[in-house]
């Protein structure tokens with residue numbers, strides 16, 4: 001399969017993307033942290049999921065349009081945040097925003113984006129949400145929140161599951177630090193990877209080198225170049241957060257607030273009690289620690305804990321659903337409720353799905 005138009009599943013798209021990327025980019029993307037068991041566990045969770053059909057239920061055309069936070073989206077899923085996305089595909093943030101606008105689905109712009117949040121909001125005014133990582137300097141966090149509010153963003157996604165930088169065994173062993181630190185002994189390998197992945201290399205050269213994190217330019221200093229801005233960003237993010245930070249953000253941010261990266265029911269309830277409008281059950285794609293449970297494993301517990309009070313979003317490990325697909329996740333909760341999860345993929349084959357109780361899904 002040579003082109004994305006021939007892709008049947010998200011996994012097909014994933015394989016195409018991997019062929020395009022040099023190994024030093026694709027390997028950590030695939031394996032996340034440690035040995036890579038986290039992403040694999042997320043995917044494996046779906047292999048054991050079975051669908052139990054209800055027969056003879058008549059003909060009906062499913063209506064996938066979804067009311068959410070006062071808006072009507074065409075699908076009950078959106079595009080999950082991917083930091084530094086242009087590293088994988090040039091102009092990824094812009095293309096994802098355009099795709100989200102055309103499909104009328106939410107696009108969560110990463111707090112570690114390349115494109116500026118103000119520019120992305122202009123491309124997709126109705127669909128752009130913004131994901132926030134707390135910065136070590138609280139003045140920067142406050143300023144980013146202010147900018148999001150001034151730009152007209154209505155939904156803020158606070159990611160809480162990355163208190164420290166993940167470590168990937170493969171990269172550590174080779175001494176490579178992304179995006180651009182390569183020890184001398186690895187130069188022949190990296191050179192070979194660049195030559196054997198000419199499209200990625202050509203895009204890198206055409207754009208004048210590594211992408212610039214436009215949203216962070218003003219904090220790193222007007223004269224900082226792309227690597228200096230990235231280095232400054234990494235000195236600020238990740239930053240360990242506490243519940244007090246959620247509380248402060250709730251007081252600061254007037255729009256909708258989603259807490260992303262929750263795996264325990266009690267944490268979801270606490271976020272809700274502090275004024276969050278939704279939570280995302282996620283283990284960051286298994287990218288922080290490879291010993292965490294899969295997000296699918298923890299989904300029923302979280303839904304059970306918060307009941308129907310808030311939307312519960314979900315991501316992690318979805319690889320085989322067709323673009324038009326709706327996935328029903330059935331679990332044995334106290335109410336034996338049926339959850340509806342809907343999925344979408346972005347340029348990297350990553351997804352974020354919204355999960356709602358069956359009653360809401362049928363409404």
Ligand SMILES: Cc1cc2nc3c(=O)[nH]c(=O)nc-3n(C[C@H](O)[C@H](O)[C@H](O)COP(=O)(O)O)c2cc1C
Pocket residue numbers: 029039042080081082083084110111112131159260282283284285286287315316317318349350351
């Ligand atoms: C390369 C990469 C970059 C990511 N960047 C972010 C980010 O900036 N903010 C965030 O909240 N999550 C980020 N995530 C996590 C995703 O939003 C999502 O939770 C996860 O990838 C879902 O799992 P999946 O990859 O199995 O679909 C990133 C994940 C990957 C693989």
